[in-house]
Amino acid sequence: MRTYTLSGRGRRPRLAEDPDGLAVRLGELLVGQSEAIDTIIPYIQMQQAGLAPEGRPVGVILLLGPTGTGKTRTVEALAEVLHGSGKNLLRVDCGEFQMEHEVAKLIGAPPGYLGHRETQPMLTQAKINGVASDSSDISLILFDEIEKAAASMARLLLGILDKATLRLGDNSNVNFERTLIFLTSNLGAKAMQRVSRPDFGFEAMLPPKETKDTGRLQGIGMAAVRQKFSPEFVNRIDSVITYRPLDRAACEVILDQILANFARLIHNRLGLRAFRLQCTPAGRDQLLELGISADYGARELKRTVQRNFIQPVAALVAQGQIPPHSTVILDARGGEFSILLRQ
Numbered sequence: 001m002r003t004y005t006l007s008g009r010g011r012r013p014r015l016a017e018d019p020d021g022l023a024v025r026l027g028e029l030l031v032g033q034s035e036a037i038d039t040i041i042p043y044i045q046m047q048q049a050g051l052a053p054e055g056r057p058v059g060v061i062l063l064l065g066p067t068g069t070g071k072t073r074t075v076e077a078l079a080e081v082l083h084g085s086g087k088n089l090l091r092v093d094c095g096e097f098q099m100e101h102e103v104a105k106l107i108g109a110p111p112g113y114l115g116h117r118e119t120q121p122m123l124t125q126a127k128i129n130g131v132a133s134d135s136s137d138i139s140l141i142l143f144d145e146i147e148k149a150a151a152s153m154a155r156l157l158l159g160i161l162d163k164a165t166l167r168l169g170d171n172s173n174v175n176f177e178r179t180l181i182f183l184t185s186n187l188g189a190k191a192m193q194r195v196s197r198p199d200f201g202f203e204a205m206l207p208p209k210e211t212k213d214t215g216r217l218q219g220i221g222m223a224a225v226r227q228k229f230s231p232e233f234v235n236r237i238d239s240v241i242t243y244r245p246l247d248r249a250a251c252e253v254i255l256d257q258i259l260a261n262f263a264r265l266i267h268n269r270l271g272l273r274a275f276r277l278q279c280t281p282a283g284r285d286q287l288l289e290l291g292i293s294a295d296y297g298a299r300e301l302k303r304t305v306q307r308n309f310i311q312p313v314a315a316l317v318a319q320g321q322i323p324p325h326s327t328v329i330l331d332a333r334g335g336e337f338s339i340l341l342r343q
């Protein structure tokens with residue numbers, strides 16, 4: 001029997017079991033944001049059980065929080081887990097729809113209008129079905145950075161979120177009943193960051209703080225969302241997830257992911273010229289020291305690794321200075337990185 005334990009009055013029940021290993025696999029890709037995983041998985045299970053409500057998308061989930069903390073990554077990771085590829089999702093970059101007339105690109109121009117033939121709507125049934133797979137019939141749709149879109153985007157979304165349909169310019173209807181819709185936004189993120197700074201240094205070694213301020217952070221985010229969007233729009237959102245700034249422990253795991261990806265790239269791209277990578281504890285600490293950033297999240301960590309490890313190694317490869325099967329080691333001393341070669 002599947003058991004649930006309630007994690008507090010009025011709170012979402014925490015999953016005590018994870019029969020498909022979905023939550024575990026998602027947790028390996030998305031670090032330090034367990035609230036996101038606990039919130040998303042029940043929607044997937046509802047659809048898998050055939051108990052998702054009819055005439056609505058499987059779920060409408062708003063992802064709020066600071067830049068670089070994993071909002072977009074969440075949907076890519078879910079696509080990887082559900083469909084085997086992080087690319088199996090339909091992403092609408094709302095920043096490209098800042099002008100009212102651009103929103104029409106989503107649905108295409110009506111027949112007879114100028115540009116009717118050239119404008120392929122972005123949200124067609126074929127495109128939605130095309131991002132599902134044999135392993136799951138749920139299509140993931142991501143409206144990224146919704147606060148950047150023109151107001152008519154929110155009006156267009158109202159019908160999708162509520163009735164799971166969208167009428168295109170050519171009068172055909174698109175069905176969104178098998179879609180899980182994610183909206184991401186940075187609204188309120190600055191104010192949230194002032195309330196919760198990540199735990200660095202000594203504090204990072206203490207047990208993680210109770211999630212007591214998650215409710216407060218969400219309140220700040222939602223206040224900003226309510227200011228920007230109509231009550232009808234806000235009312236159609238099923239769940240809101242507030243992303244926390246990444247703490248040091250999360251950054252350490254993400255650093256391992258970045259280094260593993262780099263090693264995989266070397267293996268896949270260089271073939272017989274491939275070599276091994278290593279990082280000394282001092283090299284790692286220096287990468288974390290420079291790369292942990294409350295303002296830019298994990299993107300700063302990625303940039304730090306790129307500048308101080310990937311680019312210097314690439315230069316050595318280009319100069320033919322790394323013999324095959326050798327080990328390239330990143331070390332640091334006195335705040336300076338150095339790259340060592342071991343044959």
Ligand SMILES: Nc1ncnc2c1ncn2[C@@H]1O[C@H](COP(=O)(O)OP(=O)(O)OP(=O)(O)O)[C@@H](O)[C@H]1O
Pocket residue numbers: 029030031032033065066067068069070071072073074184185186254297298299302
């Ligand atoms: N929690 C996380 N777990 C694993 N990787 C992460 C996480 N957060 C960020 N990253 C890494 O940093 C990159 C940027 O993160 P992402 O695009 O998800 O940020 P975001 O929260 O959507 O920020 P923005 O608001 O600027 O769009 C990701 O591609 C991923 O490599």
Ligand SMILES: [Mg+2]
Pocket residue numbers: 071072073144184
């Ligand atoms: Mg993003």
